[in-house]
Amino acid sequence: MPPQHGAWAMLLLPFLAALTVTGPHPLHLPLLGAALAGYPLSYFGLQAVKTGRIRRVRPHLVGYGLATVALGTPVLVARPATLAYAPIFVALAAVNAGYARRRRDRAFVNDLAFVAQCGLLGLVVATVAEVPWTNVAGVTVVALGYLVGTVVHVKTMIRERDSVRYRWVSWTYHAVVAVAAALWAPVPVAVVFAVLLARAVLLAGRRVAPMRVGLVETACALLVLAAVAL
Structure with a gap:
């Protein structure tokens, strides 16, 4: 399995957020399966591009590729x-x-490109349920607002922990999103983005184990999903 554990939460959040609007449909199950198989397929495919060693990841590409096709075909048909x-x-x-x-x-x-793919998955959920994609646009924007923020915030905790520039980018982004949520979003969403701003300010630059960072962000993703559901 890919070692990027946070990617699973990023993949699931827009999907589940869209479900709060469309409701479940039988085709959502194979769609979810195709997405869950498609992510590791993409990961190992990119590893092959990065290293040029296709033979090393060939079993992964074949296995996840077959699973993605098998689960995605009924949805496409x-x-x-x-x-x-x-x-x-x-x-x-x-x-x-x-x-x-x-x-x-x-x-x-590159991270933003992956976030955009996760957001698009929410629109696919609507199309599969035969609901206009505009119906899930609001919850998708909320999910993307969080995901972009978590990409920046996690960098201030790990790879860019000593970068003052990244801290200011994170703080500014979270402040703007929190203000926008306070002005235009429902109260639960506004409250959650205020909490996200506080965590971005208080935790940036601290030495925290990556696993704990992941646990905090998973909890934040659940808060976002709960706010959307409310």
Whole structure:
């Protein structure tokens, strides 16, 4: 399995947030399975691009590739409209591949490309349920607002812990989003983004084990999902 444990929460949050609007549909189950298989397929594919050693990850590519196709095919057959998202996913995957090729897979823009793919998954949830994607636009924006913030915040805790610039970027971003939520979002969402701003200010630069950082961000993702559900 990919060692990037936080990616699973990033993948699931937009999906589950969209479900709070559309309600469950039988096709959501294979869609979720395809997404859960597609992420490690993408991860090991990018590892092959990065290292040039396809043989090392070939079993992973075959196994996860077959699982993704098997689970995704019923969704595509039943809802061919979901193919409209394919060009966007391909373009974002190309961004990831470009950064992997240059061995810059930790770059901020590369992370944003992955976040955008997770957000698109929320729109696919709506299309699969035959609900207009505009119906889930609000909860998707909330989920993306959190995910972009967590990318910046985690960098201030680990890779860019000593960077004053990254701290100010994180604080400014979280402050702007918190103000926007206070002005336009429902009260539960506004409260959660105020909490996220506080955690960004209080924890930036502290020496905290990566696992604890991940646990905190998982708890924050659950708070965002609860606020959306309310």
